[in-house]
Amino acid sequence: MLTNEIRVAFEAFNKGGNIVSVNQITAGLINATYLIETDKKEKYILQKINSFVFKNPDGLMKNIVGVTKHLSEKIKEYGGDDKRETLNFQPCTDGKYYFTDENNGVWRMYIYVDEALTYNKPKNNDTFRSAGCTFGRFMKLLADYPADTLYETIVNFHNTPARYENFLKAVEADIKGRKEVCQDAIDFVVSRKADTHRLTDLIAEGKLPLRVTHNDTKLNNVLFDIATDKSICVIDLDTIMPGLSMYDFGDSIRSGANRAKEDETDLSKVSIDLELFETYVDGYLSETADSLTDTELENLAFGAKLMTFECGIRFLTDYLEGDVYFRTTHPEHNIVRARNQFKLVADMEEHMDEMNAIVMKYKEKYKK
Numbered sequence: 001m002l003t004n005e006i007r008v009a010f011e012a013f014n015k016g017g018n019i020v021s022v023n024q025i026t027a028g029l030i031n032a033t034y035l036i037e038t039d040k041k042e043k044y045i046l047q048k049i050n051s052f053v054f055k056n057p058d059g060l061m062k063n064i065v066g067v068t069k070h071l072s073e074k075i076k077e078y079g080g081d082d083k084r085e086t087l088n089f090q091p092c093t094d095g096k097y098y099f100t101d102e103n104n105g106v107w108r109m110y111i112y113v114d115e116a117l118t119y120n121k122p123k124n125n126d127t128f129r130s131a132g133c134t135f136g137r138f139m140k141l142l143a144d145y146p147a148d149t150l151y152e153t154i155v156n157f158h159n160t161p162a163r164y165e166n167f168l169k170a171v172e173a174d175i176k177g178r179k180e181v182c183q184d185a186i187d188f189v190v191s192r193k194a195d196t197h198r199l200t201d202l203i204a205e206g207k208l209p210l211r212v213t214h215n216d217t218k219l220n221n222v223l224f225d226i227a228t229d230k231s232i233c234v235i236d237l238d239t240i241m242p243g244l245s246m247y248d249f250g251d252s253i254r255s256g257a258n259r260a261k262e263d264e265t266d267l268s269k270v271s272i273d274l275e276l277f278e279t280y281v282d283g284y285l286s287e288t289a290d291s292l293t294d295t296e297l298e299n300l301a302f303g304a305k306l307m308t309f310e311c312g313i314r315f316l317t318d319y320l321e322g323d324v325y326f327r328t329t330h331p332e333h334n335i336v337r338a339r340n341q342f343k344l345v346a347d348m349e350e351h352m353d354e355m356n357a358i359v360m361k362y363k364e365k366y367k368k
Contacts, residue, residue: 009107010036010046012099013090017042027118027220030238035112043112044090048105049098054238057106059151061097064237065089066149067142067212074141084113084225084232113233116223122256125279127229131222132283134231135214135252139245142212143291147242150212154239157215158247160196160310164189167313170320178320182335185316188342195309199244199299207295213243217252245296246303249284253277253304254311258344263337270343272351277304278358285359289366297363301355305348312341 002022010019017038025033025045032048054060064087071086082088089110092099099107122128156162171179171186179186202208214221216239223233255262257276260269281300289297318325319334328334348355 005101005103005105006034006036006046008101009048009099009105010044010109012092012101012107013044013109014093016040036109043114044109045112046107046109048107051104051106054153056151056153057098057100060153060238061089061108063150063153063240065097067145067237067240070145071138071141083111084116086233087111087113087235087237113223115226116232117226118220118223118235120220122219122276123229125276127224127231128219128256128276129279129283130224130229130231131219131252131256132280133287134222134234135217135248136284136287138214138234139211139248140287140291145212147210147212150240150242152241154241157239157241158243158307158310159200160306160313161200163310163313163317164193164196167317167320170317174320176320176322178335182316182319182338185312185335185338185342188345189309189313189316192309192345195306198302199246199306202295202299203244208244208246208299209293209296210242211245212240213245213248215239215241215243215247215251217248218255219252244303245288245292246299247307249300250303250305250307251311252280252284254308254341254344256280257304258340260340262340263333264340265336267339267343270340271347272304272344272355274351274354274358277355281358281362285362285366289363290368297359297367298356300359301348301352304355305345305352308341308348309345312338312345315341 002019006022007019017040019036020039021037023035025035030050030053034046036044036046049057068086068089072082075082075085087110089097089108091097097108119127167189199208214234216236221234221236222231223235224230225232257273259271259273264270315334315338319338323334326334
């Protein structure tokens, strides 16, 4: 597995020692990721950045390095272990945190967090609460980091009105002739147009603060300590950008509290697990209740609905455009995913009063 490309990239970071093993990690869908072990018993993650998705490696790495250094200092202040509670990226010999090879491939490297694992779905309520604590702590520790200094790595990533406009263009073009078979999904989106700009309107009115947000808070972007089964570290930091607390909270609920898989075809199985929702709220607000504004807290549950709706719009748009963005395993995969997300949206709408009540319950418990 040790190729000359990998060897040259590793040596650019000048860590010393010889590579004794290379194992590709295939869980991620964007970057090429390798676990490197040296004869000095050191382990690193070496990644080749997807330059098609991330066209500005300098801005990308400035975001990540700035945020992780800030987190490291904060973690040390409260007596935590900054070697396990945040990623530690390694500089090249020229001081940069990325290396460009002779073929314009862009690489980065960070210290491997050993004795840790990830989950794709909550193992139990405790793991989901723990993830809520870790994502909440991540946001709390970055509350004083200047969000306006961050580079926008994927433009309009959680700009739901822009996602809606792209969807309308895809419907109009119908380049694959698929519109007729998904008219139900199209109608579902159009009937909820007002939802798309609720949060962006609040931003424009100065009622919601932009924060440093992760923007991809799936459960498998948290590392859990093998010995304690407690979540310890947020990973996959490429989408760190200015955003809203509702985006990070909402995407965690969308991906973690659905009773069914994201591509379940039996929509009767798709619903919001209110028990998991409550346990995540408990963990998240135990860390963030004092730093979030009342307007943010009042919109957290809606954020779960909006992120689910936005994801469904993206799946539906990709289906109409011919499956050019998301990896699919069969021709109907994206429309199945879209209908799945829309069913979850509809179920959240039925339970929105309960979801809001749960948020207020833990606001009262934790907000001083």
